[in-house]
Amino acid sequence: MTTSDMRHHGDDPATPARLRRTPSRLLSLAAAHADRLVGAGLATADARKWHYAVLAALQESGPASQATLSRRTGIYRSDLVAVINELAERGHVERAPDATDRRRNVITLTGKGRDQLNHLDTLLASLQDDLLAPLDAAEREQLADLLTRLIAHHSRTTDDT
Amino acid sequence: MTTSDMRHHGDDPATPARLRRTPSRLLSLAAAHADRLVGAGLATADARKWHYAVLAALQESGPASQATLSRRTGIYRSDLVAVINELAERGHVERAPDATDRRRNVITLTGKGRDQLNHLDTLLASLQDDLLAPLDAAEREQLADLLTRLIAHHSRTTDDT
DNA sequence: CACCAATCGTTAGTGGGACAAACGTTTATG
DNA sequence: CATAAACGTTTGTCCCACTAACGATTGGTG
Numbered sequence: 001m002t003t004s005d006m007r008h009h010g011d012d013p014a015t016p017a018r019l020r021r022t023p024s025r026l027l028s029l030a031a032a033h034a035d036r037l038v039g040a041g042l043a044t045a046d047a048r049k050w051h052y053a054v055l056a057a058l059q060e061s062g063p064a065s066q067a068t069l070s071r072r073t074g075i076y077r078s079d080l081v082a083v084i085n086e087l088a089e090r091g092h093v094e095r096a097p098d099a100t101d102r103r104r105n106v107i108t109l110t111g112k113g114r115d116q117l118n119h120l121d122t123l124l125a126s127l128q129d130d131l132l133a134p135l136d137a138a139e140r141e142q143l144a145d146l147l148t149r150l151i152a153h154h155s156r157t158t159d160d161t
Numbered sequence: 162m163t164t165s166d167m168r169h170h171g172d173d174p175a176t177p178a179r180l181r182r183t184p185s186r187l188l189s190l191a192a193a194h195a196d197r198l199v200g201a202g203l204a205t206a207d208a209r210k211w212h213y214a215v216l217a218a219l220q221e222s223g224p225a226s227q228a229t230l231s232r233r234t235g236i237y238r239s240d241l242v243a244v245i246n247e248l249a250e251r252g253h254v255e256r257a258p259d260a261t262d263r264r265r266n267v268i269t270l271t272g273k274g275r276d277q278l279n280h281l282d283t284l285l286a287s288l289q290d291d292l293l294a295p296l297d298a299a300e301r302e303q304l305a306d307l308l309t310r311l312i313a314h315h316s317r318t319t320d321d322t
Numbered sequence: 323c324a325c326c327a328a329t330c331g332t333t334a335g336t337g338g339g340a341c342a343a344a345c346g347t348t349t350a351t352g
Numbered sequence: 353c354a355t356a357a358a359c360g361t362t363t364g365t366c367c368c369a370c371t372a373a374c375g376a377t378t379g380g381t382g
Contacts, residue, residue, distance in 0.1 A: 014233050016217040018282070023289050023301070024195040024210075026308040031192035032340080033315040034185040039367085048367085049185075056177040067330055072175050076370065081332060103330040103377045121179070128184050134314040135307065140184070143307045146300060147187040153295040154194040193369080200338090209338085228359060237341060242361060264348045264359040 034131050041127040045119060046090070050075055050083045052124065055092060055117040058109040065104040092116050195292050202288040206280060207251070211236055211244045213285065216253060216278040219270040226265040253277050 019025055042048055053073040058064065061072065066084060070077040084107060087093040092113030098104035109117075132140050180186055203209055214234040219225065222233065227245060231238040245268060248254040253274030259265035270278075293301050 014222060015235070016214070016221045016233065018217045018221070019214055019234070021305055021309075022285070023305060023308075024199045024292055026305060026312065027188070027192040027195045028339095029312050030308045031188040033312060034188045035367090036340090037315070038185045050368095053177070053180055056179045060177045060179070061175060065330075066332095072177065073180070074176070076368095077331075078333080078370080078372095079368080101330085101378070105331070124183070131185055131311070131315075134310050139307060142303060144182055144184060144187060146296065146304045146307075147184075147191045148182075149295050150292070151187065151190050151194060154198070154292075189368095196338090197369090211339095226359075237339095238360075239341075239343095239362080240339080262349070262359085266360070 037131055038124070038127045041123060042120070045116070045123055047116070047120060048083075048086075050079075051087055051092070052117075052120050054080075054083055054087060054107075055109065055113055055120065058093070058107065059114065059117055063106050063108040065098065065101075065106060067104070069107060087113070090116075198292055199285070199288050202284060203281070206277070206284055208277070208281060209244075209247075211240075212248055212253070213278075213281050215241075215244055215248060215268075216270065216274055216281065219254070219268065220275065220278055224267050224269040226259065226262075226267060228265070230268060248274070251277075 038049060042052065050073070053075065054069055057069055057072045064072070066080050067077060069075070069084075070080050073080075075083060084093065084095055084105075088095050090112075092110060094108045094110055095105050096108070098106045132143075135143065199210060203213065211234070214236065215230055218230055218233045225233070227241050228238060230236070230245075231241050234241075236244060245254065245256055245266075249256050251273075253271060255269045255271055256266045257269070259267045293304075296304065
């Protein structure tokens with residue numbers, strides 16, 4: 001096999017013009033590249049991106065219930081169960097019933113979890129740098145800004161209080 | 162249920178600062194919004210995004226084998242089988258054995274397929290417009306440019322000829 | 323206080339997307 | 353002619369987003 005069996009789904013020879021510059025497609029492709037990149041990087045540290053999200057949330061706001069973590073990280077509470085399980089297995093987090101509200105579990109960051117978080121912080125920083133390699137500082141700012149605005153706009157769906 | 166059972170995974174109250182501006186996360190979120198938006202829109206027309214990709218490829222370059230379509234659209238050849246099945250069911254495409262190379266199937270766009278493509282073209286255009294609503298023309302250009310460069314950069318992986 | 327609604331953690335399941343592996347068939351090449 | 357490669361297909365894996373339902377618990381209202 002000279003040419004890789006299937007190339008990394010990058011941009012191919014004769015991609016239809018209509019697809020080539022479709023914004024939603026560009027977003028998907030870029031996100032896919034980003035996901036593969038950070039996914040592979042985090043796998044190095046026996047972690048997935050949700051692990052990082054939970055650890056970061058715990059450090060920044062202290063112990064929390066799973067429901068709270070779900071809101072803070074955007075992880076569905078259904079999926080959070082598995083994430084907490086994995087983190088608990090690795091000793092990065094502790095799950096204990098909440099004495100004051102027995103419906104809840106209190107999730108606490110352990111010392112080992114804090115170490116892991118520090119590790120992931122530096123790892124993530126270098127991965128983001130790889131990801132944005134072709135862009136200079138100003139362009140990185142621009143991209144972050146544009147994406148943030150897109151997201152903010154589309155987050156306003158079915159809003160009620 | 163006053164507040165939706167689970168909000169659309171948009172940006173939540175107290176998202177950790179570290180996550181808030183992480184480029185890979187912004188990309189994923191924006192892509193997710195985009196995917197949901199166009200996915201829902203295309204569902205209206207009983208289509209998925211890969212349908213559009215295949216139809217566009219066929220119209221722009223004429224009848225092709227599945228392998229060729231795979232290269233042009235970036236769909237894995239394994240997954241393309243189902244896409245072609247769906248398009249064939251709907252009569253948008255015809256699958257016939259290639260007389261000159263009996264390993265291949267020749268996929269041909271039908272009249273009905275061309276109609277559907279036209280429909281999807283206008284539909285897609287309006288969806289892209291919804292997606293980019295918060296950005297002006299110059300910013301849309303910028304975004305497309307930045308994403309294109311990111312993608313181009315990361316497509317160069319394991320290159321050999 | 324009794325009742326009902328809401329919240330929480332959890333299990334199970336759906337559907338899409340990206341991808342690997344293997345297989346039978348067919349074509350190209352040394 | 354033998355072997356390698358290409359093609360279409362099936363099957364299966366992994367991750368992500370999301371829905372539905374349940375048992376246990378708590379809070380609010382009449």
